[in-house]
Amino acid sequence: MDQALIIEKGIFIVAVFAITMLMAMYSTLAERKIAAWLQDRIGPNRAGKGGILQPLADGLKLFAKEEFFPNTPNKFLFVVGPAISMSMALMTSAVIPWGDRLEIFGRTVILQATDIDVALLYVFGVLSVSVYGIMIGGWASNNKFSLMSAMRASSQMISYEVAMGLSIIALLMMTGTLSLREIAAQQHGMDWNVFYQPVGFLIFLVCSFAETNRTPFDLAECEAELIGGYHTEYSSMKMGFYLFAEYASMFISSTILVVLYFGGYNYPGMDWVEANWGVNPANIIGIAVLFAKLCFFIFFYMWVRWTVPRFRYDQLMRLGWKTLIPLAIANIIITGVVILLADNA
């Protein structure tokens, strides 16, 4: 029994990793395609049918590039930087409920690598470690531009983590649990959290843009001022890892957004489907729904990237500390009052 569980989890984890990698790979193509479409162009369409092999071609190109080491005393840290970025982007996927359950060979398979009761804290922990990927990479590059970018990235991520945490507190007061599985299960049908916490969702959305270092908050790799930012000195696959980690973390943060606020795998009429068609079809539709929702958010990330120009550093800090944090605190107070009134009534 135990062995079966290990095999089951092993297969599941490998599948999740593979899907995350695949999604990150095709996000790079999607980004280029969407950028092109929003600018009235066609985008890459030569590698494979409609450019479908473009990510492979990009990967091959990066592999073929010269492996360059700058004149730095921290060769070890130089390699560790991209590794941390990548592994942190992938580690978050462990606690995400990709669906409710499947029944295979008479076993109930829970579609989650691990259901820990502090899943949300784990996510935040991993997120705050991921800043070290950029920080160490920028530091070890032995380059002023990289260091400046690393400073910017870390101060930005730390500032926005505060607002992000506060926006989550209002949600937690409502749900009363830190387990992502339970949070997802509570949003059964159309009972999504976004209808109860629209302000919290908005703050969380803005903060996740900042956490993934995406435009309009991509000051860390602002080309005009810092050349390439923290990955100026990187080449070959180490560079590829940083770029890849950005897309992987974009995928993961869209998933977390969907699970926390947009009902995860829940969709209206899921009880009817489960009663009439069985458990497995209902949950496969659920997984498809989850992916549809998170693909929308990945699209949204890209849509915003090609719409909003980069913030200036002072604007970024003002938005974080003077606007989002007060808003998040107000949201907590209002949520608290409403919960109290609802309980007394």
Add this chain to the structure above:
Amino acid sequence: MSIETISLSGRKKEVSNKKMNFWESLYLVAIVKGLFITIRHLFTRKVTIKYPEQTRELSPVYRGQHMLMRDEEGRERCTACGLCALSCPAEAITMTAEERKPEEKHLYREEKYASVYEINMLRCIFCGLCEEACPKQAIYLTKSQVMVKSSGKREDFIFGKDKLVMPLDMAIKNTQTKAAN
């Protein structure tokens, strides 16, 4: 009418340095407006021309590769007066003149002809001034879409008479169609 209110384009906008209020400082409305602008472009016609398969529609005054013309009897028209070389702003044209021998009457129309006629395609700007300057209507810029081939050697870009003079069969065909009309 004061100078402040004049707007020739009709799109003049006063710039104001008004301080933003709290909602404006969230940039939310502005960003949503911007998102609608960009999403509209997702559905507009794409302007890309997929080059090797599609080619750009040429302007009616397009000027391509030069050609040294022949007359109805297939003789070269050029008399090596050098006006094209003189008019060329890029100084791309060079030529050597030679006197026509009696037995060459069927080859060259005038008594003097260009034994060497070279255009440096790296210098040429396809302005068409040579065509305008020519008194014998000998040089023309065709509508050919064939571009000058890339090469590693500079000599490959100096087009001599072998590449510039109109092919004989083309001259014959021209004369035939003219006669038919």
